Amino acid sequence: MSMSKKAALPSFLLASTLLVTSCSGGGAGASEDATASTESIEGMELPEGVEIDFWHIQATIYGEAITEMVQEFNATNEWGIVVNESFKGSYQELNQAVRASLAGGGAPDVSMAYENDTLEYVANDVIVPLDPYLESEQYGVSDEDMGDLVDGVLARQRVEAYNGSTLSWPHGNSSMGMYYNADIFAEAGIDAPPADWDEFLEQARQVKDETGLPYSAMGTGKNGIYYNMLRSKGIDPYDPGAATTEFTSPESIESLELLALLFEEELVYTAADTEQEFTNERTATELGTTARTSTKIEQIEDRFQWSVALPPQESAEPITQLYGGNHVILSSDDPEQELASWLFMRWFADTDAQSIYAARTGYSPAVESALDTELLSTNYEENPQKAEAFDNVFVNAQIMPPTAAGNAIDDMVTGIVEEVVLGRLTPQEAAERMDAETTSLLASAPQN
Incomplete structure (x- = not known):
């Protein structure tokens, strides 16, 4: 690397994800x-x-x-x-x-x-x-x-x-897709992935009743799935410019209630490696990044029929997370x-x-x-x-609204959603906490 590379630049906060310095001037980028x-x-x-x-x-x-x-x-x-x-x-x-x-x-x-x-x-x-x-x-x-x-x-x-x-x-x-085991679906009498989140719940119950298997495994970081649920209902979780959120909206409460119910009825469970749960036929579906399609091809080979679809949608414009x-x-x-x-x-x-x-x-x-x-x-x-x-999937993918507070918000939402699925917070309590903490983080984030 060139020796002219700057040895030191404006000090970053190394103990915190969120920076609170402000831009020097009205435009983005370098001086x-x-x-x-x-x-x-x-x-x-x-x-x-x-x-x-x-x-x-x-x-x-x-x-x-x-x-x-x-x-x-x-x-x-x-x-x-x-x-x-x-x-x-x-x-x-x-x-x-x-x-x-x-x-x-x-x-x-x-x-x-x-x-x-x-x-x-x-x-x-x-x-x-x-x-x-x-x-x-x-x-x-x-x-x-x-x-x-x-x-x-x-x-x-x-x-x-x-x-x-x-x-x-x-x-x-990559993007968030819904992988599904077509053989397990057929055994349960299901011929296509769910069109909306109500059908997601119906299919989860049907798979458990007919096959005894859980419908899906979800990772320890469930913020992405929760965000996808909100966006599929036509709302963004937060607006960085206005420093407001939709966490207490009816769509958000409904999404949190569904997540809590799925875990309460043991239709889904938490796993460190959701891909292994899916490829080893321990679940019927996986909500995850399409970047892992190639590794699934290697691991599954011809053991069962499978595909990937857009996650459930409830708005006129299909959307999923872009990664x-x-x-x-x-x-x-x-x-x-x-x-x-x-x-x-x-x-x-x-x-x-x-x-x-x-x-x-x-x-x-x-x-x-x-x-x-x-x-x-x-x-x-x-x-x-x-x-x-x-x-x-990919052609319908869009990023979340970006903000310098985004990493801190993601960490906070991940923790609170986990409290919901563990039954330690009600959806309403969780929504109010996420709203308050996100609003504060957005208000203190650098504005460009």
């Missing part, structure tokens, strides 16, 4: 004097062998795909850029490592980040806006290529909280370093790279043109569940 302009980028020639550090959260087959892709980029890019990739654990661990490095030195050039993480970095003025690169004639992205991006994927690079700036670029994306981090560039005083970072990010989000990533993993491609490559079209033909995950 004006550190931000490249399209004019300054045009004609810039990179010296041979610029090295950039890339931090990510990918292990197992996903990490193997990253290694393959980085090796491909290093061997073929025309600028001689060398990417050094480094696995940093979970998203939370990666965020902690980035914040520590920004405070103490040795920060990466490119990092994976969720929108909530990005807004934390924005609040500390360490994000490089990408619009000058996107608009560059020499290094930018054409209108045709912009149109190739899946709608939900493009939208998450330019969320409202970014104040008109593009602050990230695609890495890999997966983006790429961001962290500020440096070296414009060549930042340009090299952008060129790697641009390559990673393009057709060929996305087809490799989607074929090697369960991620869905960020660009529709990847579906037409020989590699991915063959892979989807051989693995129809991956194609179903894209067609049935």
Whole structure:
């Protein structure tokens, strides 16, 4: 990594997830004097062998795909850029490592980040806006290529909280889908996954009565399922701009009551690894990320028939959670370093790279043109569940409303929902606590 990388940047709170510093100025991103302009980028020639550090959260087959892709980029890019990739654990661990490095030195050039993480970095003025690169004639992205991006994927690079700036670029994306064992469904007399949450409950009771099996296993972090229930009913859990929530709404109380009932009747249970419960035929369904479609194909083989569908919906516009981090560039005083970072990010989000990533993993491609490559079209033909995950689920996926308080809200909601399913809080008590704590967190979060 270039020695010009800043050794220390504005101090981050290392003992807390939520930052409470405020942006210096009205716009998002790095300070004006550190931000490249399209004019300054045009004609810039990179010296041979610029090295950039890339931090990510990918292990197992996903990490193997990253290694393959980085090796491909290093061997073929025309600028001689060398990417050094480094696995940093979970998203939370990666965020902690980035914040520590920004405070103490040795920060990466490119990092994976969720929108909530990005807004934390924005609040500390360490994000490089990408619009000058996107608009560059020499290094930018054409209108045709912009149109190739899946709608939900493009939208998450330019969320409202970014104040008109593009602050990230695609890495890999997945969505919350509903896996179901078609053989268990048939044994229970069920011919299709549930259309709405009332039918979800009906089917859960039917599966237990007819087969003796639980309907589903849910992980220790149930906030994602709870959020999905609310969004499927047509409401967002909270509004960062207004610092208000929908946690005490009738839709929210109804969702919490359903979760409590499912556990009370032992129709679902908590498991550390819900995929193992599903693939070993201990449950009929699993609500989980479509990124795991590929591992299910490997584990299930031909032992039973299964597929993946959109989770239950109760509004006119289908919606499900959009998962997966983006790429961001962290500020440096070296414009060549930042340009090299952008060129790697641009390559990673393009057709060929996305087809490799989607074929090697369960991620869905960020660009529709990847579906037409020989590699991915063959892979989807051989693995129809991956194609179903894209067609049935991924195209309906959208991110949650991002906020710098998002990580803290998620942790709090996770704990309170767990109290509900354990019977320690009533849905009404839980809703009021989530509303009060989220409102406070949103009010104290940095505003861009």
